[in-house]
Amino acid sequence: MPADFNWAIGGEAGDGIDSTGKIFAQALSRAGRHVFTSKDFASRIRGGYTAYKVRTSVDQVQSVVDRLDVLIALTQRTIDENLDELHEGSVIIYDGDRTTMQDVEIPEGMIGLDVPLKSLAEDAGGAIMRNVVALGAACAVGEFPIENLDSALEKRFGDKGSAIVDNNKEAARLGREYVLDEYDHEFGFDLECTDENYVLLNGDEAIGMGAIAAGCRFYAGYPITPATDVMEYLTGRIEEYGGHVVQAEDELSAINMALGAARAGARSMTATSGPGIDLMTETFGLVATSETPLVICNVMRSGPSTGMPTKQEQGDLNAMLYGGHGEVPRFVLAPTTIAECFHKTVEAFNLAEKYQLPVYLTADLSLAVTEQTYPPEEFDMDAVEIDRGKVVDEGTVGEWQDEQGRFKPHALTDDGISPRTFPGTEGGVHMSTGLEHDELGRRTEDTDMRVQQVDKRSRKVDTAREREPFEPREFGNPDADTLVVSWGSNEGALIEAKTFLDEEGVDARFLSVPYIFPRPDLTEAVEAAEETVVVECNATGQFADLIEHDTLTRVTRINKYDGVRFKADELAERIADVLATGEEATA
C-alpha cells in the first residue's frame, strides 16, 4: 500500500475541473484523510489546459510530488502534460466516446479505463454530471467508500436542492459500478479512512479568516489574481461582525480607502498582487509617514509587469522591502504554510497597530491557491490576542497635549511609538500628512525636527526587534553541517524533501523564515554551517541577497522561476546535487 495517493483531473478551462477537484479533495478530507491540492491553471476563462491535483495520505501532506496514481483525463493533452508523473500501474480514466478522446493513447504499462462518462451522466439526469461519474470511477479504483463522496456532494450542491444532490450521487454510483463491473482489476490502492475531522482551506481563505479573527472590519480591494479569494472570502462574512468590503475602482483607491478607515480607527486591510502593489506604492509612503497602521496583503504571482498571472513566484520581496521613494520603515511578514497565513495575519494587525506602520503580509501563489487539511484546533480562536497599541482616549489624551492643549500624534518617544486617537475623541484633533512634520503633525522643514522624526520612525523598528520574537521555524538536525534556508510556501516541500534527503544520507538543518523585515539574525546559524543553501522561487535570489548582506557570508542558491512550485522530490534532488557538485543550479 503506497503511503500517499496522487490524483488529478485535467482538461480545458471551463470543463469544471476546479469544482470537481475540490469535491474529491473534500470527500477525502471528510473521510479523515489529509489532503494537499495544487492547481495548474491558465489565465483564461475557457479553453487552455487546466488541472487540479490532489495528494492524500493518512499523514499530513504539505507538498506535491512528481507522481500521479490516478488521472482523470478529459483531453489527450491532460495525458501528455502529465506523462512525466505517470508511472507503471497509473490509472487513466477517460471517456472514449468523447470525440477528442477516441484515439486516445494510453502509455505502456499504464491502465486505461474507458468509462462512458457522458452517457452515464445522462442516465443519472444530465451530461453536466460527467465529472462526478469520473469521481465515482476514481472511488472504485482507490477502494474509497463512496459515502464520503456523497457527503462532499451534499456540501457542494446542498443549496441547489435535494434532487440535484441525489442525481449527483447517482452519477457517482454509476461511475463506480461501471468500473467494478467492466474492469476486473486489482489496482493496488487503498484509501483508508479515519475518524479524524479535518478542515480544508487555502492560504487566501486562511488570511481572510485571520483578518476577521483579528478584528479587521474594513477591507477595500480591486480584483486581481491570485489575491481575489481574500476579498471573496471576506465579502458576506465580515458584515456579520460589523465590517464592510468595498470593491474599489482601482488599487490606488483601495489603499486610500483602507488608509481612511484605519485613520478612523478600524483595523483595515487591502490585498492585491504585484501590479497592484506597484499602484499602491504612492500611497504606501503616506501610510508610513503618517504612521497609519495598515495591513497590505501581497499575494505574489509571477512578474514583472503582467508576467504570468496564474503562476508561482516569490519575486516581489525587493518591491516590498524597498518600494517607494524616500525611506520609511515597514514590516514584511511572509507566512510559510497555510495555517501560518492565519496566524501571521493576526500578528500583522497587531504589529501594524503596536508600531503604527504599514505591514506587508505576503503569500506566494502556491500558498494562496492550494488547499491543505488541518485539524481545526490549528486555528484556535481562543488563542487570538488583540493588541491595539498606544490608543489614547479622552481620559488620557491630556498627557499627550502641548501647553496649548494640542494633541501630539507624532510625539517623540524613547520607543519611537507615539499615541494615537480616533476621530470623535475630544482633545485628540490632529492632522496626518505625508509631509515631514513636527510632533503636532504640522509641516516642517526644520533640519533638527526632520532628523528627529526620521529617527523616531526608525526607532520603532529597534523597539520591535527588542520586543517581538522574530524567530525562524526550524527542523532537521540542529548540528548538521548543511544549513538550508527558505521563505514562503517552500517550507512544505522542504519538510518533505527532508525525508528524501534522510534516505540519501544527506543531513541538514532547515530554517524557514516567516519574517522578512525585521528578520531574525541568521549570522550564527550561517557561521556554524559549512554550507548554506537558500531556496526560493525567483531568479535572482532576493532573500539570499539579504542573508549575504546580514551575515557577510556567501551562500549557495537554489532558484526556481519557471512558474511552478517546488515539488518535494525535485527539491531534495536539487539540494543533494548542489551539495555534491557545489554548483548552483537554476531552472
Added chain:
Amino acid sequence: MSSNVRFTDFKSDAQPTWCPGCGDFGTMNGMMKALAETGNTPDETFVVAGIGCSGKIGTYMRSYAIHGVHGRALPVGTGVKLANPDIEVMVAGGDGDGYSIGAGHFIHAVRRNVDMTYVVMDNRIYGLTKGQASPTSREDFETSTTPEGPQQPPVNPLALALAASGTFIAQSFSTDAQRHAEIVKQAVEHDGFGFVNVFSPCVTFNDVDTYDYFRDHIVDLQDADHDPTSYEDARSRILDRDKEYQGVLYRDEESVPYERSHGVDADMSDIPDGAPEDAMDLVREFY
C-alpha cells in the same frame, strides 16, 4: 453634535500661506461656516485634502484631518466615513486634483454616493506648480506648458457628476460668502454625496477667470426659474457652457446614501479583545 459651535472653532492656529486675495480663503470660510451651522464639532469632523493649494486646507482647519496624496482624497474620505458613519467627512480638492489625476475616483465617488461633502476649489489653473493649464482651463488659455492654449475643451465637472448619477450637484463662488456657505451647508445636509464646485480664483496665475469675470458672469439659480429636483432642468443648465451658474443645480430627493443601501452603520473602531465569540464557526465552515 453641538449647537454652540462657532465657525472659528474650525480654524487652526496655522497661518495660511495662500497668496493674499486667493479665492481659497473664502472657500474655506464657507466650509467652516457650513460645518458649524450644521452642528458639527471639530472632534467629530474629518477633513481630507489632497495636494496643491487646496491640499493645504487640512492644516488651516481644526478637525481630524489628513493631507493625502494627489488626487486620492475621495477614497480616503470614503474609508473614514464607512469606518465611522458618525463622523462628518468633508473632502476638499482642486480642479487638477479632482478632474485630472483624480478623475477616476471622482466619478466613482459620485456614483457610490457615500454621505460626505466634496468641495472642489476650482481656479482653472495649476497654482502651486506656478501656472500650468488644468482640466478646467479654457481652450485658448495660454500657460507655460500650453503656449497656445490647451486646444482642447475644458472638462465640465457638473456634467461628469450628472452622468455618474450624482445626487447633489452644486456650484458656488467663494467670494459670495453667504451664498457659498449656504450651498455648502446644503451639501453637508444632503443625504448622500454632496458635490460643490467652487469658483475660487487664482489671483497670481489666472488673469482670465478672475473675480471680476465671475462677478460679471455668474447667474444665480435663485434668480432663475430653476427646479433643482428636475433632472431635465439640471441637465439643460449643466450642459449650457455659456453661463456660470451658482446654486444647487441638481438634488435627488430620493437619494439613498451608500451606508444605508449597504447596511454600514457601525463604528468599526470598536472591536473585541480577542477573536469574535463565535469565530470557531468560521473554521467549521471548512469541514
